[in-house]
Amino acid sequence: MRARSVRSYEDVVIAVPVSVPYVRYSQESAHWWIAAALRGLVKGAGITPGDIDGFTVSSFSLAPDTAVGLTQHLGLCPRFLEHIPMGGASGVVAARRAARAVQAGDAEIVACVAGDTNHIDSFRSLLGSFSRFALEASYPYGAGGPNASFALLTDGYMRRYGATREDFGRICVAQRANALTYPQAIMKKPLSLEEYMSARPIADPVHLFDCVMPVAGAEAFLVMHEDTAKERGLPYARLAGAIERHNAFPEDPLQMRGGWELDVADLWSAAGCRPDAVDLVQTYDDYPVIVMMQIEDLGLCGKGEAAEFLRGHDLTNAGTLPHNTCGGQLSAGQAGAAGGFIGFVEALRQVTGQNLAAPVAGARRALVSGFGMVNYDRGVCTAAAVLEAA
Amino acid sequence: MSEHTPLARPPRKDPTAVTPLAHRPPGSPSRAGLFFAAHAARGAFALQECGECGTRIWPPRDACPKCLSADIPFTPAPTGGEVIAETTIRVTHELFYRGRGPWRVGTVQLDCGPVVTANLHRDVTTGARVRMIARLDLAGTPLMMALPAKETPLMDEDPALRGLTAHPRHRRVLVTDGRSALGQETARALLKAGAAKVFLGVADAWKPFPGAERIAAEEGIEIVPLDLSDTRSVVDLAGAIGGKTDIIVNTADHVRPGGVMGQSVALARESFETNVFGLQRLAQVFAPGMLGRANDGVNNAVAILDVTPVAALSNWNVYGMHSASAAARLSVLQGLRAELRDGGIRVMSVFIGPVEDDWHQAVPPPKLAPKAVAAAVVKALAEGIEESFTGDVARDVFARWSADPKVLERELQR
Incomplete structure (x- = not known):
């Protein structure tokens, strides 16, 4: 198949890999796990939550909340917000969305986060719905x-x-x-x-x-301009x-x-x-x-x-x-x-x-x-x- | 295909054992899925078919995935297919299936297009040609099952298939009205289909009735006193056999000619006492015990089947007040079905037109022979068909009712 001409992601970079250590069962909520990942991003990048002006969320166990509820729950004020319910494809898709947003100037620093909790019997509930x-x-x-x-x-x-x-x-x-x-x-x-x-x-x-x-855990990364990463001394x-x-x-x-x-x-x-x-x-x-x-x-x-x-x-x-x-x-x-x-x-x-x-x-x-x-x-x-x- | 040993009659229940709970199978159909369920309830295999591009559709949708048309009614679909992959599920989180595993499931390429996940009959494997059926599971969820294309030995004893039906084999059945030829023939037919025992209810046993001696002499049939219009009588019978009644077949029907203006209230009340409140008494007194034995294995309690006059669908004014009792009876059945669904007891109807009996003397043919109704009862139980229509009159009324109940109302009026 011949390749199409798709605009490249030049000038956009990925930085600050965060993996919150998994546990088999957790008493905490998905919100807690996503917050832990965000905190990891903020600390890892040396920024404040206020610097995050783009946010993507992927989670199965957030109900009744979505990315919207999380902004208020976690005190974020993004100008670019995505809920990405794509399960195993979420990571790459989040990076694509975030990269285009940064490229277009819709956001400076996008936090891409996925997290879920795992309670006793929550896997059955997930499968059943x-x-x-x-x-x-x-x-x-x-x-x-x-x-x-x-x-x-x-x-x-x-x-x-x-x-x-x-x-x-x-x-x-x-x-x-x-x-x-x-x-x-x-x-x-x-x-x-x-x-x-x-x-x-x-x-x-x-x-x-x-x-x-099935376990509880969270993963996250940041998407930003190459210049931003360089200024802050982040590997990318x-x-x-x-x-x-x-x-x-x-x-x-x-x-x-x-x-x-x-x-x-x-x-x-x-x-x-x-x-x-x-x-x-x-x-x-x-x-x-x-x-x-x-x-x-x-x-x-x-x-x-x-x-x-x-x-x-x-x-x-x-x-x-x-x-x-x-x-x-x-x-x-x-x-x-x-x-x-x-x-x-x-x-x-x-x-x-x-x-x-x-x-x-x-x-x-x-x-x-x-x-x-x-x-x-x-x-x-x-x-x-x-x-x-x- | 392996050899199967016939299902053995289960031993007596251990009265000290803890009652196995009747778990509800998972599943919640969408509104489109409920149309599939309605066809399955009547024993039909119907899939959506696009009215614009002809595409056959599965799973149930709200628009055609080829052309986005919303004109996608369920229509009877060809049942042929081929199994292209299979698995045996050995681990599940659902209590219902944990007690019934391992569970065989396959991917079936239907001749009419869609590829479906279906339960596999034990005599079916990858590469096999299959015949699809749709049935309701114990929670009323419609399911597909792939059966061997040709009949195999002991085919109806496949455990998954048996779970989708209420087969009388090895089960003990109460038939409510042994005074009628209909009740007697039904008892015989059930016994012939493998019922372990038939309790045949007879009211006012001191009053002679046709066929009494012959039916009482038949092995496997036990005459029991039962008057549905009398609460005491129903309670007494349940005290004696409630713990070993796996299926109830209600053949009782109090029929008298006469319309709203012509029939006395006293006579109409008699009809309602048997046809409506009698059914309610049966349910109230017998169903709790049946719910407790809904997960008892091979001879678990499984169904209440009512032989329902098709006039339940629309009033036939010649028998106007009887029609009214039939309509109320159908409504009771619907309510009961909802109440028993979570407990795993099926509520079924075999709809019939006028039977060849004393109370339909003035009715011109076609009329149903009691034997034909008995065969229909066995078929409904054995195949797990929630609502079936037996005989030309019932089928005709149902077809007209499906077209437009308001038109049927006028068509039935004489």
């Missing part, structure tokens, strides 16, 4: 939630392309190794391929270690390219590809490089079959070839294709909508040298991908970005 289609056309069928939806996609993908459980297992095992270097990961024990293979089935062919652990990365797409390929009976395929040429054209020129990759990893889909649709290999391609790579931080370098959601935990930020924030740390997890040697360019919202039978939102060291 996720979307209208889910409520009437998937959840009443055994109430498997995303495990069941992704099990069907995984089953279809395995049949069509011959990927095996071992192929999925290698992704999960490498991520666990990466997570062991990330102090904030929820999972603290090593995971072997044997353990992965012998885990109990959840919704065949999805087994325990294919599933993320450029947004070399970014794409998003929603509800692509509705005619595909089973989701074997995402909207990336429609826009991937734009992404690499904007980034000015080939897919194999990235130093690390952060994919949305709730469930490993989606990792394979992203690897394919973003051009790292051909359709259906991800299993074969990944067999030829070491996915740890010291490996040939460092992937989900803080352990991803599979090993660090899924903090609701913050699951759409974790890869973006970790990539920002890696390319700006502000690491919490083991650094990827010479990391200058990162591919970050997002996938969100199984509205009915497939993920609807897809997004991807290339982050580049300044």
Whole structure:
């Protein structure tokens, strides 16, 4: 596909990666978690809340509030405000929105935040009220939630392309190794391929270690002019390219590809490089079959070839294709909508040298991908970005 | 396909065991989804079809995803399809499914276009041709299920399918009026369909009635005293069999010709005592016990089925006051359905026109044979159809009522 001519994000940069340490269950509210992330941004940037004149929020557990209620709750007075309910695609989408706002002069400093709490039984409530289609056309069928939806996609993908459980297992095992270097990961024990293979089935062919652990947590970053970052002495990365797409390929009976395929040429054209020129990759990893889909649709290999391609790579931080370098959601935990930020924030740390997890040697360019919202039978939102060291 | 052993008759209930609670399955249909539910309630598989571009639509929507037309009525849809992916859900947070797992679900490519998530029958696997049905689950949520395209052995014993129906097999049924041929034939048909036992209610047993000796002699049928117009009688019977009644089939109907002006209030009151308050007595006295056994496994309490005169939909003035009692009876059923839905007891109707009996002598044919009604009762239970219309008259009245109740009102008046 030929690339379109899309205006670049020049002069706009991303800075101040914040990951509020996750906990399995929290007594606090989503508001509390988002406030903690904002405080991290303010402290990390050496600014005051009054300096933040743009704000994007992603959260599943804010009800009845939205970004609007948060401004008053947290005492912000932004002139650019977005609520981004796109789940796993939220991070990249927030960066895109914020970057254009800064570029256009609609805001100087945009705080992009995602956070969710996790109470006992709140995951069930979330699943039981996720979307209208889910409520009437998937959840009443055994109430498997995303495990069941992704099990069907995984089953279809395995049949069509011959990927095996071992192929999925290698992704999960490498991520666990990466997570062991990330102090904030929820999972603290090593995971072997044997353990992965012998885990109990959840919704065949999805087994325990294919599933993320719902947790409470928050992730955030700032978007601003390059000059602003320089003045304040903040390490930053450029947004070399970014794409998003929603509800692509509705005619595909089973989701074997995402909207990336429609826009991937734009992404690499904007980034000015080939897919194999990235130093690390952060994919949305709730469930490993989606990792394979992203690897394919973003051009790292051909359709259906991800299993074969990944067999030829070491996915740890010291490996040939460092992937989900803080352990991803599979090993660090899924903090609701913050699951759409974790890869973006970790990539920002890696390319700006502000690491919490083991650094990827010479990391200058990162591919970050997002996938969100199984509205009915497939993920609807897809997004991807290339982050580049300044 | 694996061999299945027939469902065994469950052992006697352990009276010391803690009662398993009847959990409500999740699901809350949108308004568009309620149209799907209405078709499913009548046993029909209907999907939205765009009146402008012809696209078949699922899940239920408020606009066509191809052309944005809002002209997207539910119409009967072809039921063929193929399973293209499957899973077995072993872990769920919902209490209802935790007690019933593992749960098989698949992705089905329908011949008419949409790709749907559906419950899979145990004899169906990926690649299989399937026949789709739509039914209501215990909470009234409409569900799709993929059945084998061709009948398989013990097909109706699939646990997920059985959960969508009120099959009489292994269940104990109370049929309320054994004095009528309708009640007697219904009892026989239920027994033949596998009911563990049929309690057949008879009022004023000292008064002779046709077929009395023959029906009393049948194994599996137990004659019990029951007069729906007498609260004491209903309470006494519930004391004896309330703890082992899994299905109630109400065949009682007090029918007398006569309109509003012609029929005495005293006679009309008799009709209401049986047809309306009798049903209310049954519900008040038997339903609490049924709710307590709604999650008892193979022979859980599952349904109250009423044989409802189709004149409930619109007054037939020749039998004007009886029609009025039928309308009230239908209203009681609707209210009861709402009250029992959360507890997992189905409230069902088999609508009928005039039956071939003493009180319809002056009515010209077509009239229903009691055996035909009995077969319809078994079919409704076995297939889990909330409202069915049996015989030419009931179907005709329903079709006209669907077109316009006001037109039907005039059409029925003689």
